Amino acid sequence: MKRRTWLLRVAVVTLIAGPVAIGAYVKSQQDCQQSLLNPFTFAYFRLVSRERVSSTSNIFKLQPAKPDDNRQVYESAWRTGIWSVMFKQPQLQIGRHYTPLPPVDQSEDEMLRFFIRRDPHGEMSRYLNGLSSGSKVEIRGPQIEFEISSDVRDILFIAGGTGIAPALQAAYTLLSRTSDTNKPRMHILWATRRREDCLGGSSNNNQTGAPRSSWLIGFFGTKPSSPAAVILEPPTSGAIVKQIESLQSQYPGQLTVRYFVDEENTFIGKDSILDFTNSESSQGSHHKKLILISGPEGFISYLAGPKVWARGRELQGPLQGVIKELDPKDWSVWKL
Ligand SMILES: Cc1cc2nc3c(=O)[nH]c(=O)nc-3n(C[C@H](O)[C@H](O)[C@H](O)COP(=O)(O)OP(=O)(O)OC[C@H]3O[C@@H](n4cnc5c(N)ncnc54)[C@H](O)[C@@H]3O)c2cc1C
Incomplete structure (x- = not known):
């Protein structure tokens, strides 16, 4: 049935426009059906x-x-x-x-x-x-x-929500360059709204001192709810946490993660950034060090200032926010 319809269409095209149109039509049909991922056609x-x-x-x-x-x-x-x-x-x-x-x-x-x-x-x-x-x-x-150049050895990735996906990509690319003489390191700070988003993710990420205001305030105009019961030993890890753990066991000591859960009132603070950028192993290295940030607009703005639009393109915009205040020397910052 499908074949008959297709032949009928070719016949109509033949009568109307001749061989050139047939070529273009067949080509377009082939293009529609292809499964080879490419930047130009779907x-x-x-x-x-x-x-x-x-x-x-x-x-x-x-x-x-x-x-x-x-x-x-x-x-x-x-x-x-x-x-x-x-x-x-x-x-x-x-x-x-x-x-x-x-x-x-x-x-x-x-x-x-x-x-x-x-x-x-x-x-x-x-x-x-x-x-x-x-x-x-x-x-x-x-x-x-974002291209992770071959001279990068340390990445601090600050991820909000599904911003963990590019963080996992960066970890995969960077750590796959591991050799006897090259042991790149990556630290992820992952903020989620609810514990269910990162079930099983464990880190001693409870902040000392008074709870900070959340990046969600301002972006959504809401205050964080009162702290929910902290799940101490979640039954099983969620799919994303499992993937993080799998990379951690594949590259022991090279990937560390801290989880921040809004409903538990744990928020990414200056100290959690400095813990990594000031760590002994990050000091004195002559290799490139990167801070990458990915998440909702409000999250990126709070940490590093907003990206801006100019001449029809999205640009990085000036460095502002928490990271500007910390002014981590020797670290390049990129907002995704
Ligand atoms: C490079 C890049 C990579 C990305 N990777 C991911 C990824 O891996 N995973 C992921 O989840 N996202 C990712 N995103 C975001 C994604 O592209 C979409 O922007 C997102 O999924 C929302 O698209 P949408 O069409 O569903 O929402 P849209 O229809 O575009 O809506 C956008 C927002 O407006 C709100 N909105 C729309 N209409 C209404 C209404 N009537 N009332 C109230 N609110 C409304 C929606 O709630 C939503 O928050 C990525 C973005 C970029 C640029």
């Missing part, structure tokens, strides 16, 4: 599964709709640093960027996994959460968001 992938991480986030697993070999494309992006792909919402013809999580299983090397916030008011979020397994999804990329 490639077809299929939704394999949507795994619940918390009430506000899921991990989406996609695989190419056809057995196109995407491994080289992925490998090149993973070697470079932080990257995203654009998803298309075909009914509204809008696109949104999402950050692939590093691979966890070699047998799934054709797949891409995404940690996506569930937002009932978000157009793309609503679309993605309404898809059933096996649905086609159109994506385009990779788009390199």
Whole structure:
């Protein structure tokens, strides 16, 4: 039936416009069906599964709709640093960027996994959460968001919410450069709204002194709720925490993480940043050191000042906020 419709369309095109149009039409059909990830045209992938991480986030697993070999494309992006792909919402013809999580299983090397916030008011979020397994999804990329140059040895990554996805990418790229003579280090400060977002994530991150005001104040105009009961020994780790732990066991001592949970009144403070930037092992190194920040706009502004738009492009804007006050010498700062 499908084949007959296709042949009918070719016949109509033949009559109307001749061989040139046929060539263009067939080419466009081929392009539509391709599953090779590329920055110029949307490639077809299929939704394999949507795994619940918390009430506000899921991990989406996609695989190419056809057995196109995407491994080289992925490998090149993973070697470079932080990257995203654009998803298309075909009914509204809008696109949104999402950050692939590093691979966890070699047998799934054709797949891409995404940690996506569930937002009932978000157009793309609503679309993605309404898809059933096996649905086609159109994506385009990779788009390199930040290149981690080969001279970088220390990264402090400050992540808010799904900003943990680029943090995991940075860890994956940086730590994969480990050798007998090169032991790069990375420290992640991850702030989430609720414990359910980072279930099982343990760190002695209780701040001393009075609780600080949250970055959520101002951004959402709400005060943090009173401290909820702290879960001391959560039954199992969430999917993202598991992936962090897996990287930690693969690179012992090279990746450290502190978890901050808004509903538990633990917030990223100056001391948590200084603990790493002033640590003995970060001192005296002649290699490049980076502070990367990713999360909601309010989170980035609070820590390092807002990004700005000029001449149709998003620019870094001046360094402000908490990090400007700390003025960590020898550290370059980048807002993602
Ligand atoms: C490089 C890059 C990488 C990214 N990676 C990720 C990632 O890995 N995971 C992830 O989850 N996100 C990621 N994002 C964010 C993502 O691209 C989207 O911006 C996000 O998912 C929201 O898109 P949306 O279409 O669902 O929401 P939109 O429709 O664009 O809405 C945006 C905001 O406006 C609010 N809003 C819209 N309409 C209403 C309304 N009527 N009433 C009240 N509020 C409303 C929504 O609640 C939402 O908060 C990334 C962004 C970039 C730039």
